[in-house]
Amino acid sequence: MPASIEQQLNDLRARLRDANYRYYVLESPEISDQEYDSLLAELKRLEDEHPQLITPDSPTQIVGAAPQASFATIRHPHAMTSLDNAFDLADLQTFEQRIRRVLAFQGEIDYLAEMKIDGLSINLYYQNGILLWAATRGNGIEGEEVTFNVLGIPGIPRRLEKAPAELEVRGEIYLSKEEFMRINEEREEEGEPPFKNPRNAASGTIRQLDPRISAGRNLQAFFYGVGDKHGIGVKTQAELLDYLAAQSFAVNDLRRPVTGIAEIEALMTSWQDLRSELDYEVDGIVIKVNDLRLQEELGFTSRAPRWAIAYKFPAEEVATGLKDISLQVGRTGKITPVAELEPRLIEGTEVSRATLHNPAYIADLDLRIGDRVLVHKSGGIIPEIVRVIKEERPEGLKPYVFPDSCPECGEKLIEDGANMRCVNPACPAQVLQNLRHYASRQAMDIEGLAIKTLEQLLATGLIRGIPELYDLRAEQLENLEGFGKISARKLIGQIEASKKRPLERFIFALGLPHVGQRTAQQLARAFGSIDALTNASAETLASLYDIGETTATAVYKALHEQAMQDLLSALRARGVVPTASWLCQDDLLRGLSFVLTGTLSKPRDAIKSRLEALGARVSSTVSGKTNFLLAGENAGSKLEKARALGLTILSEDDLEKLIQEYQEKKVTS
Secondary structure, eight states: OOHHHHHHHHHHHHHHHHHHIIIIISSOOSSOHHHHHHHHHHHHHHHHHOGGGOOTTSTTTSOSOOOOTTSOEEEOSSOOOOOOEEOSHHHHHHHHHHHHHHHTOOSOOEEEEEEEEOSEEEEEEEETTEEEEEEEOTTSSEEEBOHHHHTTSTTOOSBOSSOOSEEEEEEEEEOOHHHHHHHHHHHHHTTOOOOSSHHHHHHHHHTOSSHHHHHTTTOEEEEEEESOOTTSOOOBHHHHHHHHHHTTOOOOSOEEEEEHHHHHHHHHHHHHHHGGGSSSOEEEEEEEESBHHHHHHHOBOSSSBTTEEEEEOOOOEEEEEEEEEEEEEOTTOEEEEEEEEEEEEETTEEEEEEEOOSHHHHHHHTOOTTOEEEEEEETTBEEEEEEEOGGGOOTTOOOOOOOSBOTTTOOBOEEETTEEEOOOTTOHHHHHHHHHHHHSTTTTOOTTOOHHHHHHHHHTTSOSSSGGGGGOOHHHHTTSTTOOHHHHHHHHHHHHHGGGOBHHHHHHHTTOTTOOHHHHHHHHHHHSSHHHHHHOOHHHHHTSTTTHHHHHHHHHHHHTSHHHHHHHHHHHHTTOOOBOOSOOOOOTTTTOEEEEESBOSSOHHHHHHHHHHTTOEEESSOOTTOOEEEEOBTOOHHHHHHHHHTOEEEOHHHHHHHHHHHHHHHHHO
């Protein structure tokens, strides 16, 4: 496997994780929604071509980012997933083919089409018909409690009639175009920066600590789903929306039943023309299999339902001028060229920059500073130069020559596949990005150590890298911009507290290649200490479930580089002793593969989590590698396929007996 492919995947994942952090946590996105979708689509394309390189912590496998510390954290009873995207007819056909394959079905498929609202996902939790809390999606597992901020939104009932004992209702909170403009006018009058688009404005509004601010901004909502469909008494997605409307939830009237791809395409054209007439932002339509029984049969990937897809509206193309090409140095030393453009409004957001990927990309476009270029939002998200308008090229423009030295440290760059890379470990840009990653919420979670603070600490010489963070004293910070005695002591307390962070956070903070949050958890669980991990052989690492030889070799090599050994020694000397936050479970079912089908007595997520906690792998597709099929009532095509393959079929009682048998074997062995 060419190293450049692995590096492309790693770079894409790093950019998407950073975008998630900026969007969900800092509420200050640096890339547009369209740019994010395009990056995610490119990552998914590469992973589809190289499935052996998919990592459990890839942004294609998880959703969102961690909730802010300033709000109470709520754990969603059922995970809130995202949606996969379709950008053309071929993507839709692939979506339907996958459905047919999983269902082993060749007939016409009935869907329900709904407008895709460009807003903030929300989860409402009702117990015995009473609204107990509301939470943002967060990372899909946990979100921020924003109950008081949603109570004034029309279409959110506080009490329900004839509801199940527990009910989660999912929807989208948004701002009308008119209200968005009004809020931005007020902010500009008060000297505050305007929101970039209505979704960011809705997100910022719902996360206000003072509920009066939210109440004064006229938020609205549409609701489209529930966490668990059992107990409601509906059989289709259309009936589910009717049920929600009957319970006084705000439900969008723009929904249509469609059959097959041809009808979806026709509706797409019709609704795209309607888009400009709506008082709220939409960026596509959502297509869902209408039959809820089939939805359950199709199930989910780790981040999205297999029975739904977001069909994005085509990107708008705009001509603008290329003012300059700037160079960004990433945490791994990769040099990313960026087009500095004359600002233009594209699909509701101002675009002034676009990634140029690598030197070959610039050369292929024959891009020259001063050119007129055509720009669109790739995937409806990422600003991208489509082509140079050469017929409008001014005379005398010279071809762009990519520099051979790092723009930050001046060291000579080396070629790394299609990319150029700075390999100087002391490069200021890389040092800053490594510090930023180490202190991030998902890693060592050092609150208050923002990028501006890190820049100050480096500029004043108070730190040279990660270890010196633990040498800082409060009196050294008090003279820095933005600090006083209280804030200085608070930051020192945060840094001191990070010495005892869980082992999986520390492993993630080290920035090991191919190691995201989930892989870090696996390594922490397998070894229990950083010393044991460091002493493990590459073969031992490769033997771990879902690690693989590529990741194992990269991790082993990184841990044994002198710079990493020096870092670990320096941190150990300063009292950084990460703790194992959880003990390894029994792993009774390690190496066994399960598939779930039919209606079960407990939520599938709960059964799946239990099996995975015992070391089993839970898949959505029956194959020759499947060991057991857990079948509930109304089991369909998966049961038939399992029987044809001669697989062991389990009831829920059978599963309990199986687990008990494995427990007894362990006791006697």
